[in-house]
Amino acid sequence: MTSEGTSLDQMDGRVAGSRSQLFDLVVKTTGLTVLTLGVYSFWARTRVRRWLWSALRVGGTPFEYVGQPLEKLMGFVVAAVIVAVYLGLVTMVLIFASLNIWGSPGPGTAASFALLLPVYWFAQYRGMRYLLNHTRWRGISFSMAPGAWRYAGLAMLWTTLSILSLGLLWPVRTQRLWRFRAERSFYGDDHFRLGLRARNLFAPFLPAWVGAISCGLLAYAGLQDGGEGLLAILAFAVPATGIAWVHWRVASYERLVSSLGFAGAVSLAVRVRTGRVIGIHIGGWITVGIVLIILSIALTVGFGAALGSQLERLDAETLTSSDPWIFLVVGLLVYLTFFLGRGALRLVFVTYPLIKHIGSSLHLRGAAEVNAVRAGKTHHMADADGFANLFDLGSGI
């Protein structure tokens, strides 16, 4: 692909490590999280991110994640207090108002969710900003300028317009949000640029849009006269639309990333395949399911063996007289194991393969310009991604 003469001006992405190495790390960190009833999660998240960041190598140099667990802990506490006060008071007042005006808490609950949306986008921007501000490559930090509230405003505006246009403006929304984030993202002293126009996103969006609209119409017509023929078509149309939607997500991602540039003349390119992405998800989740089933069998057998030795002494008397807190703690541990286990396994069998698929296709042109990048103003942000965590954004990573 690369001709000899320009090889100095190109860099390729490579994703190092292996699933088994990540699996070992994830088992260790998840185990500690379970045993500490969740407190270790800040450390776990940091370590896993550090590993994933270092797996991505561009031009042979690994990325580095420099976020700190204690920063995350503080960020979580601050965000938790703000969200708790907001949620507690707003929910109560809205439900009170809605009960007194409409006689049912429904509208109030809906309103309190709707009021969370701007906060969600706010958190999304802050989460990305935190990640970029704590990412380094070649000893130089990425960063992102502040702008979370404006981002939330922009997202709200374009979401409203998309809804009003029956979804047709969704690609414009996507492009505008990407552009907003790209122009505020820096590598060292220079910011990123997005060179893609919104109209270039319509082609991959059209199949998904047509699919969704026709599914809606079919469902409406089917409900009207109960035509079973229509419902049969629907059974085919819905999965097809689903695939079209994934294709839109993949194709738009590929186009958007491939139009990013930074540091003067450096430009990025990735190749992502829809079929591969769907395959990774299906295969990954099946593997997660199998591992969880094996885990639960092992736990049952292990627990049964432990109990079996004491079975003669075990009757209703000892069961009721023993401390109920023991049952609570055992239940809690089992619950945590499965809940955290699912997230951790997903990281190994879905997220990492996806990163590998995308990262190893990454290609930088004009890479010689990278050498001229200098450290920029760092947008310090110590309060971490607490808000983003609360809304489970970028879940897992």
Add this chain to the structure above:
Amino acid sequence: MTSPGPWERPAETSPPPVPEPIFADYFDGRRALRNRVALSFEDGARGRVLRLELADGEVVRWPSRRLRRVADQAGSEDRVYGLVTGDPARLVVSPGPAQDLLSRLASETDRPLPGPPLWRRALLVAGAGVVSVAFLLMVLLPGVATVLSRFMSPEAEVALGELTYQQTRVMFAPGLTPLRECFRPEGNSALQQLTERVADGVDLPFPLQVAVLDDSESPILNAYAVAGGRITFFDSMIQAAESPDEIAAVLAHELGHVVNADPVRHTLQAVSGMAVVSVLIGDITGGGVLGGTAGAALQSSYSRQAELEADAFAHEQLHAVGLPPSALARMFERLRAEYGDVDGLVAHFSSHPQLADRIETAGRVGDPVIGAPALTPKDWQALRAICR
């Protein structure tokens, strides 16, 4: 790259001279330029020092006691080193002689690179956070709920009560189908009579609705009030009573909660408290179920103060209508003899203060002049058969 530069100097004695130059990649933290550096080490007054010699002859010195390895790196080939000073400069070392050299440098270089010292600040922030959330859940939300409950319109309260009642029917059911509301004409008219007798002279903005739920599948032995004047008995409670006076006393206690607007205040408080707790716990553990359970534990009991006030109301009201408050004490005494005091987890999740305390209070108050019994024997039998 191959300039002999530093190798012209006399070799140091303690580490043997390295015949071939050993290279690594060095990033100085100021530019994104990759510098190929020649590695060597020397012993200075303050310990061993790693020398990084750049192509232009510039030498960077990294004292080995400050040198640490960046932890949790993917792959097993390259190692990344940094300084404990927080300097963004990095050294990427490939396997082979370069990694050997780093390992020989000093034992601490293999330890993970620590972050900045944040413990003290983190503890302060965490403490302040715990205090704030506790203040929110224990002072602020109950306070706002009290204020709001005063301004609740009766229609809104009835609507809320209806909703809560339907939820509790599902919540207390052993399976997924809601508990059956018992209905028998004679039984319901007996219940109506009892309610009118007990609530005599009590002025409420909405009608009292008293119902019995069939909990024969798994007995719950309780009664509860929700917003909008809805009081509910579980059938096992009625079966456990030996006389209608006992049921009247329990009813009066629940009526006390209704009159004091405890349920509506409590529902407002519980809904918002649950939203808070589920979001907070959901984040650490990633689970909403756990948050829901914690929220339920939080909402399950009225404050001790509210219970005592309901007892006081019951006592006065029973006096006024000529029924014996001591029936409450008798019933609780018997229940305790039969089932024992509930301790630990069960008490925490059940919605009444421990029986012992209640018996003491109920026993201390004298009985008034007793009027007619709460129900005639015939009506009492009808009430007991309401779920049959």
